[in-house]
Structure formats: C-alpha cells, structure tokens
Amino acid sequence: MKKKTIKKIGNYSFSIVFAVILFTSSLRAEVFGFIQRGVLELGIMNPDTTTETTKDKKAKKASYKVKLLDQNGKKVDMADLKDKVIFINLWATWCPPCVAEMPGINSLYKHFEKDEEVVFLMISFDKDFEKAKKFKNRKEFGFDVHKSLNNLPKVYHSQSIPTTFIIDKKGNIAFEHKGMANYNTKKFKNFINNLK
Numbered sequence: 001m002k003k004k005t006i007k008k009i010g011n012y013s014f015s016i017v018f019a020v021i022l023f024t025s026s027l028r029a030e031v032f033g034f035i036q037r038g039v040l041e042l043g044i045m046n047p048d049t050t051t052e053t054t055k056d057k058k059a060k061k062a063s064y065k066v067k068l069l070d071q072n073g074k075k076v077d078m079a080d081l082k083d084k085v086i087f088i089n090l091w092a093t094w095c096p097p098c099v100a101e102m103p104g105i106n107s108l109y110k111h112f113e114k115d116e117e118v119v120f121l122m123i124s125f126d127k128d129f130e131k132a133k134k135f136k137n138r139k140e141f142g143f144d145v146h147k148s149l150n151n152l153p154k155v156y157h158s159q160s161i162p163t164t165f166i167i168d169k170k171g172n173i174a175f176e177h178k179g180m181a182n183y184n185t186k187k188f189k190n191f192i193n194n195l196k
Contacts, residue, residue, distance in 0.1 A: 047164075047181040049191040059172035062086075062165070063153035068121065068146040071133040076121070076146060085118045085195045086167040090158060092125040093135045097180035098162040102141065104184040109143040111189055117169075117196045121146055125161060168195040 066078035078086070089105060091098035105122070112118040120143045124132035129147045136145045156165065158178055166175035174195055 047175070047177050047183060047188060049175060049188060059174070060155065060176075062167040062171050062173050063155050064171070065150070065153050066121075066156075067149040068123065069129075069149055070144040070146050071129075071136060072144070075149070078121070081119050082171065083169060084116075085169060085192055086165075087118065087120045087192070088156070088165040088167070089120075089122050090125060090156070090161050090163045091122060092161060093131050094126070095161050101162060101180040101182065102139065104182045106139075106141045106143060107184040108188070109141075111184075112192065113142060115196075118192060120144070123148055123152075166192065166195065 064079040064082060068076040068078070070076055087105075087108075091102070093099070105120075109120050112120075122143050122145045124145050124147055126132045126147075132145045132147070136143075155173065156163075160178050162178075162180055164175070164177045164181070164183070165173055168174040175191070
C-alpha cells in the first residue's frame, strides 16, 4: 500500500473517531456552544426589543405561579417578585445555544447585579439539577441557577430552548425570544432600564 494511501486512511480514521467522540461526549454542548458564541459576538443575533404591543392589542400577562429552588437550596416564589423587572431564561447544559448565550447573560447580570429592581431567574431544564449547578460553578457565572418545583404556567411553555422572557413591573410580558441571543448590548440594557 502506498504511503499516501495509508496517510489518507489515517487522517480519515482520526476525523471519524474525533467526530464520534465529540458527538457522543458530554463536551458536545460546550464545543458547539463555543462555536455559536462566535456567531453571537458578530452581533447578528441581537434581540429585537421593539415592542409588539399596540393600543389595539393587549400585552400578554405574566403568571407569577412559579416556585423555584436555587443552587443553594433556597426556595424562590415568583409571587414575591411582583414589583420587579424579571429576566427569565429557560435553558439546559445539554443545549449548545443555551451554553453559547450564557456568558452574555452573565455580563448582563453583572451590570444589574446591585439593582434591586431587576431579578434574574435562570431556570434549568436539566433532569439532574446537579449538572446545572456544577456547570454554573465551573464557568464562575454570578447569577443563580434554578429548577422549577412545579409545572411552569402555560404562558412560559416553549417548543425550544433557550427561551427568554422579560416581565415588567406591571406584570406584562414585555419581551419574549426563542433561540439564542446576545443580551449584553447597550440597547438591551436600556430596554430593561426603561421597564423599571
């Protein structure tokens, strides 16, 4: 067998083994999330904050019937947050787009961290909540991660994750976005500030 043929077989074999390991390992979400993070950095996935609510169309009302548990074992009742702007993100560690948008959400969180009028609820859909907690700690994100203690109300049901909702102080869903986005922009920070 020629040396070139042996080298080609070796290269193809390595590529196949690498692809199999990548697609079957726990790193899959993080690798693809990292790639998708590059797309977010280009600014082509910035969320559209233009409101769809008009005088003729009522804003969708939020439900506060959400009970959560954070990574420290503290119970969070969304009913206690009615006077705040609430950033809700539905995510999971196995979801590459979720992983991709997390650094931007963390930067947004840090911007509002000391603002008592803004709350972040990062609701994990991982079956094993320990995975979400370990992921958060390993990445050194500042926000808390949560798991739902009850079924989420219908208004928060989504066919895809990540999905993000912003609830204003009047209890309206002021923003809803399905799919990944870069929320750490000046425009989005202004949007949240205007809801306060």
